[in-house]
Amino acid sequence: MTETPDIYIRLESVSKAYRIAGQAIPIFSGLDLAIPRGDFVAVMGPSGSGKSTLLNMLAGIDRPDAGRVRIGTHQLDQMGEAARGAWRAHHMGIVFQFYNLLPMLNAAENVELPLLLKPLSARERRLRVERVLDLVGLSGRERQYPGMMSGGQQQRVGIARAIVADPGLLLCDEPTGDLDRTSADDILEMLQTLNQVLGKTILMVTHDPQAARLAKRTLHLDKGVFVEEARAPR
Amino acid sequence: MSFYSLAKRNALRKPLRAVLLIICIAIAFLIYGLTTSFLGGAQSASAASEDILGITSAGGRAQALPIQLLSRLADIPDVAAVGYVARLRGYAGVEKNRIAVSAADMPRLMQVNGKGLGLTPALLSAMDGARDRVLVGRALAEAQGWVVGQRVTITAFDVFRQAGGRDWRFEIAGIFDGETASTDTYFMIARFDYVNAVRARGRDMVDAFVVLPSPAVSPAVLAARIDARFSSSATPTQTQSEKQFLEAFLRQYADVGLIVNLVVGAAFVTLLMIVINTMIFAIRERTFEIGVLKTLGFSRGHIVALVLVETFFVVLLGGSVGLSLAWLAAQLAGAELGLVFSGAVLAKGVAIMVALSLATGALPAIAALRIPVINAFRTR
DSSP states (O other): OOOOTTEEEEEEEEEEEEEETTEEEEEEEEEEEEEETTOEEEEEOOTTSSHHHHHHHHTTSSOOSEEEEEETTEEGGGSOHHHHHHHHHHHEEEEOTTOOOOTTSOHHHHHHGGGGGSOOOHHHHHHHHHHHHHHTTOTTOTTOOGGGSOHHHHHHHHHHHHHTTOOSEEEEESTTTTSOHHHHHHHHHHHHHHHHTTOOEEEEEOSOHHHHHTSSEEEEEETTEEEEOOOOOO | OOHHHHHHHHHTSSHHHHHHHHHHHHHHHHHHHHHHHHHTSTTSSTTSOSSSEEEEETTOTTSOEETTHHHHHHHSTTEEEEEEEEEEEEESSSTTSEEEEEEEOHHHHHHHHHHHHTOOHHHHHHTSSSTTEEEEEHHHHHHHTOOTTOEEEEEESSOOBTTSSSEEEEEEEEEEOOSSTTSOOOSEEEEHHHHHHHBSSOTTEESEEEEEEOTTSOHHHHHHHHHHHHTTSSSOEEEEEHHHHHHHHHHTTOOHHHHHHHHHHHHHHHHHHHHHHHHHHHHHHTHHHHHHHHHTTOOHHHHHHHHHHHHHHHHHHHHHHHHHHHHHHHHHSOGGGTOOOOHHHHHHHHHHHHHHHHHHHHHHHHHHHTOOHHHHHHTO
């Protein structure tokens, strides 16, 4: 399978419905999306518009009922669960709203988790962990446990965990939704850096218009259709 | 960090629960270790030989046999050696300190079972001279604090001396160790000629003959042949292997093996349910985290391995503590209890740990596998 030039994420005619009490509740029907490599896209929309479902499908933890989901050279809708898991381990990082760190592991160990799936020596893993923790400004806090950290610090650990395996794609699910304004701005600035300096393709679901403004473009998802927000060139 | 340390962290994340679980497993393995050591020890039949035949009266063990049968037994084809034993049961000092004395013809006993009892030519020579000399088993000597050269008095329950009284005085000529740790050495061997000459009743009668079959014949075949030879005589016999003899003796009181198996089985079934229940509960608590791991790319195999290693860690830790305590108990309990914590007990214990880990880890692992990531995130 070949990657379409410039387009990294492509959704074609994607449909998804949930069945509740035997009744199909459609989320999307024939949804299309194309995101170039290196883009930073914010997805906004009202509750129930399907933002999380979209993110789950792009992360390969949910599958469309119909249509195609292609990221890079990988067509996720055609891959089995094991193959999608392996793809996630190597090509995608995810940042959660509530950080989702494992409480019994310290910051360095949480960040190291994705590296356990790679054929790296303990020394190589340690060096990579030190590097990304330094990158997110947590150098010296390697041994701290999540319970000892602020929300902003925990989210930095979450971002470090998402990028430690050097994935091309970063999916962020309301990454600032649980943070105060200052911490939120720090995190958004960090995401911008990851996009601009390291070239990560970022798709961020958010309710926060300020967060969305820091993305290169904003898509509004409503009634199963994307509408791109017009904005003045930066 | 490694997969192993991740599993270990999971196992110990709730220290109190982990400690209680480990104690529970340790107790089950302690029960296993003690009971199996007992079965494998000198107080059970498992250490007895299947190759040496014991011949008693078909009318019951209480009926003695005339020593004259010796020559007829020796003439039976495939009897490699034959000896005889008269038993003298009594106590030393206080009645509850029971002592068993086997009065035997020493050279014949050496031929039949010298190797099994650990009798050496030097020990045999030590019995020459005074007729009241005895050889004492290591377990008995250590339990009583007896040493070579000491004179001891055994008060017989029912064997009277011609001169009157039931006190039998012996001089300890040597101590025998038995061939293996599980050989019963909690008894003493006296000279038959002395006991036979001094006792008031039952002269020239023996409680049992012991026969060593030739290598060419099966002990069971020879046993049948011996009993057939005496079946129509005035003294019909019952011939059994030493092991059968001892098992039958113990079965008079209880089927020790069955009781031990039931106790160990009950302990492990209870343990299995406790560990499975606790592990399933622990995994259910971590549904969300398993969802996170799956999102990070951990495969089904990784998740199963994590749960199994976690279970194995807990079982191994508890099992090791339990078996160590059982070993310690076997060392400290003294020879009277006859506990033998052998390599076989340890190997079987380790095998049970592995099987138990798999059995208790399988259900929680399957439960973890079945958690869809999206559902896992909803449990937050």
